[in-house]
Amino acid sequence: SSGINAEYGQGGRILAAGRNSSPVSQLLLLNARSLQPAGDNVWKIGLLRDTVASATVPILTILVTETWFRPYTMDAAIKIDGYNLFRSDRYNRIGGGCALYVHGSLAVTDQVTFSDKNNSLVAVYVKQVNTVFATVYRSPAVSRVSDFRLLMDELQYFIDKLSSDSIPDIYLTSDFNLPSFEWVEGSSVVISEPFYNEVQDFMDSNGLIQVVDEPTRGSNTLDLVFTNRPSYVAESMVSDEGLFSDHGVVTCTLAYNPLVGKQRGNLIVGKVGFSVLDLPSADFDSMDAELAAVDWVDLFDQCAAEADDDGSLFLERLRETVLLVARKHAKSKKSGSKTIDVQLRHFRCRRKKLSKRLAHAAGSRSHKLEEEIRELSVKIKDHLISVEKKKELSVINAIKANPKVFYSHVKKQSKLKSY
DSSP states (O other): OHHHHHHHOSOOOSOOOOOTTOSOEEEEEEEOSOOOSSGGGHHHHHHHHHHHHHOOSOEEEEEEEOOOOOTTOOGGGSOOTTEEEEEEOOOSSSSOOEEEEEETTSOEEEEEEEEOSSEEEEEEEEGGGTEEEEEEEEOTTOOOHHHHHHHHHHHHHHHHHHTTTSOOEEEEEEEOOOTTOOEETTEEOOOOSHHHHHHHHHHHHHTOEEOOOSOSBTTBOOEEEEESOGGGEEEEEEEOTTSSSSSOEEEEEESOOGGGTOOOOOOOOOSSOGGGBOGGGSOHHHHHHHHHTSOHHHHHHHHHHTTOTTOHHHHHHHHHHHHHHOOBOOOOOOTTOOOOOHHHHHHHHHHHHHHHHHTTOOTHHHHHHHHHHHHHHHHHHHHHHHHHHHHHHHHHHHHHHOTHHHHHHHHHHTTOOOO
8 A cells, every 4th residue: 555655645545454365345436536547637547456456355346436438438448457347428528427347256147327418327237146236426417307217217127127036235336416315324314305305215115225424525425335235234434535536435345255255244343343343253363464464664654644643544454454353243132123024125115116106107107007016016925925934834843842932922923913
């Protein structure tokens, strides 16, 4: 990272510690305000390449908004070694656009792009990890909500097509240019304005949570990360505002690494929250090795150069090391706690959205929507029956092992509410 700082000035330490065998991985989101390899911004693609090359925690995808690529911009001029590029350029107007750089070990099996003079979308599906990665840019100049709805409908159709067998994991990053959102624990208060309603409806339909909880440009949180698997997100951090643009760079750490076949975990780490980690069972030999490899003199110089009085650089480096070797304490289930049924939630949100559309539809369109709603209702019923059968089988096996479970089960059943 010191080499990056020397060439590009302050702020090159976006990612620091780990190895490709790391149990965690990362998504990198940035608003570039031009990665075009020409003019005053020619240095930015070089900075991004060096940032990725120096990162030893593997980056699964690099999601870029405001690429400013033009139709004549050659892929070879903006490539990053080890990654496949998918782009959506804004035509007939300077600025905008978005791009996805996907790690070469992740085979993209489907993709969709959308672009008009104000909106851009690129999304890919990686079947080997059943995951959708997508990024969206909406210009603040957009005046017609119908244009924005076309983009969101395109993305929804792409997700629905992939959800016929099983619901994919979704990681959607965006700069919607909607600063009035107030994000608290993954959701926002309802804002009764058309563009905000479109985003909120999309979140409801797909069971999405927004995981960036600090400002990314000035006092506004504009660069967002949505997912239907928030338990996989170890942490999200915003750093290096002013490095590529007046937006900060968002790093989203996932508690698994599909590049080495690690199972998805449920690692949760707050800004300092080491107390949630299972340190007694951590691999301290690996921790010693990681800490021994740190250039502490260089880190001290960085702290002094940035007047790091509160030791945030030191804590950041220590946290990255601990993430590599410690998992979260296993939570004991509290009596009466509920596990979210993601598939059921998806079905119900989808049915709710179709019902809203039906209220404003007419003719053949309304008949098609009615048929879709009926099919969803059947799927919900079949899903609930399947869940209940699994529960009953589990209870039967438990009763065989301990007959007293029978009386406990009868007591619970007498209090169950009907669906």
